[in-house]
Amino acid sequence: MRVTTAFKRLLRLEGVNVTDVTITPVLIVVTVALRRRRLVCPHCPFKTSARYDTRPAPSWWRHLDIGTFRVEVRASLRRLRCPTHGVVTEMVPFARPGANLTRDFDDLLAWLATRMDKSSIARLCRVAWRTVGTACERVVADELDPRRLDGLFRIGVDEISWRKHHSYLTLVVDHDHGVVVWGAQGKDSATLDKFFDELGTERSALIEAVSMDLGPAYLKSVRTEGHAPQAIVCADVFHLVKLVGDALDEVRRELWQTLRRLPDDRWAKDFKGSRWALLKNPEDLTDRQAEQLAKIKRNKGGIWRAYEMKEQFRAIFAGDVTRDEAAVLLDAWCARAQRCRLPSFVKAARTMRERRDLILNAIEHGISNGRVEDSTTSSRG
Numbered sequence: 001m002r003v004t005t006a007f008k009r010l011l012r013l014e015g016v017n018v019t020d021v022t023i024t025p026v027l028i029v030v031t032v033a034l035r036r037r038r039l040v041c042p043h044c045p046f047k048t049s050a051r052y053d054t055r056p057a058p059s060w061w062r063h064l065d066i067g068t069f070r071v072e073v074r075a076s077l078r079r080l081r082c083p084t085h086g087v088v089t090e091m092v093p094f095a096r097p098g099a100n101l102t103r104d105f106d107d108l109l110a111w112l113a114t115r116m117d118k119s120s121i122a123r124l125c126r127v128a129w130r131t132v133g134t135a136c137e138r139v140v141a142d143e144l145d146p147r148r149l150d151g152l153f154r155i156g157v158d159e160i161s162w163r164k165h166h167s168y169l170t171l172v173v174d175h176d177h178g179v180v181v182w183g184a185q186g187k188d189s190a191t192l193d194k195f196f197d198e199l200g201t202e203r204s205a206l207i208e209a210v211s212m213d214l215g216p217a218y219l220k221s222v223r224t225e226g227h228a229p230q231a232i233v234c235a236d237v238f239h240l241v242k243l244v245g246d247a248l249d250e251v252r253r254e255l256w257q258t259l260r261r262l263p264d265d266r267w268a269k270d271f272k273g274s275r276w277a278l279l280k281n282p283e284d285l286t287d288r289q290a291e292q293l294a295k296i297k298r299n300k301g302g303i304w305r306a307y308e309m310k311e312q313f314r315a316i317f318a319g320d321v322t323r324d325e326a327a328v329l330l331d332a333w334c335a336r337a338q339r340c341r342l343p344s345f346v347k348a349a350r351t352m353r354e355r356r357d358l359i360l361n362a363i364e365h366g367i368s369n370g371r372v373e374d375s376t377t378s379s380r381g
């Protein structure tokens with residue numbers, strides 16, 4: 001198989017032929033040519049076979065990584081004159097207008113935005129976090145393929161925000177396929193009502209489970225007659241795990257403030273920069289972080305108790321446990337957290353008790369953030 005053919009199959013870019021592939025130590029540059037002869041306006045369906053001029057418009061887009069390589073798609077595009085939009089560069093089928101990411105990359109970022117915090121996405125995908133926000137906006141503005149709303153059984157509803165919480169979007173994801181299927185500006189129950197309007201009563205009646213972060217707004221919309229009152233509502237496990245991580249971080253901050261004020265600065269020096277050692281998953285620690293964590297373990301104290309509780313909580317969702325087994329683990333965790341004399345964990349335990357049934361629903365129906373790993377590895381492979 002020729003390299004160009006291999007990349008054409010590998011990248012699955014719509015409507016193009018791969019004409020050249022250049023591999024550098026960090027970057028794979030894939031040059032493509034549009035198969036279609038006619039020029040299409042990026043903002044409307046206007047088509048023409050007439051070029052506006054012969055000057056090429058060189059363009060590039062970031063595409064999904066291949067292993068550790070970044071992938072850049074390049075094309076020499078043509079310009080056309082649209083009666084409505086004036087002189088514009090032609091539309092490409094694999095990217096949204098004005099984007100410097102391919103559609104697949106936009107979609108991946110938008111989906112990850114519902115499952116991870118922004119700094120993790122930025123690190124994982126090697127993009128600026130602003131890029132995550134603009135990708136989400138494009139996904140929402142785009143009229144998604146209406147077939148995406150067919151065959152939805154298990155969905156997640158999430159609110160994401162950026163620009164210092166000035167922009168809010170509601171995104172609906174299909175848990176079975178790991179894609180964003182719908183999105184709109186706003187974050188209240190009226191926003192989600194629009195999703196159910198588009199979905200219609202027939203398809204809404206097929207929804208079996210909905211996961212969400214439990215503000216009351218989305219729940220109200222789901223429970224409305226004609227929407228999906230039959231659906232089992234599951235807690236969004238990602239948010240719960242994050243909540244426990246935040247409780248741990250609060251314990252860490254308090255300890256740090258105490259150590260800083262000691263006359264002997266040796267303790268503070270030792271503890272400095274331990275944030276990631278505590279918050280990251282143990283299997284992802286660098287050697288230095290692992291060493292730091294071992295030191296914290298030797299010193300015991302509240303911070304180590306807090307760390308253990310964070311890991312125990314995470315373990316409830318990592319394993320393959322039944323609803324009954326999870327109930328035992330969760331109750332034991334809540335009991336321990338309630339007795340631990342760390343205010344942030346006492347508070348977290350109260351929240352978990354309130355949401356006990358919804359957390360167990362999430363475990364029983366297999367809707368958990370374990371999917372994040374599955375999806376990122378497969379889409380990056």
Ligand SMILES: [Zn+2]
Binds near residue numbers: 041042045046082086
């Ligand atoms: Zn146009």
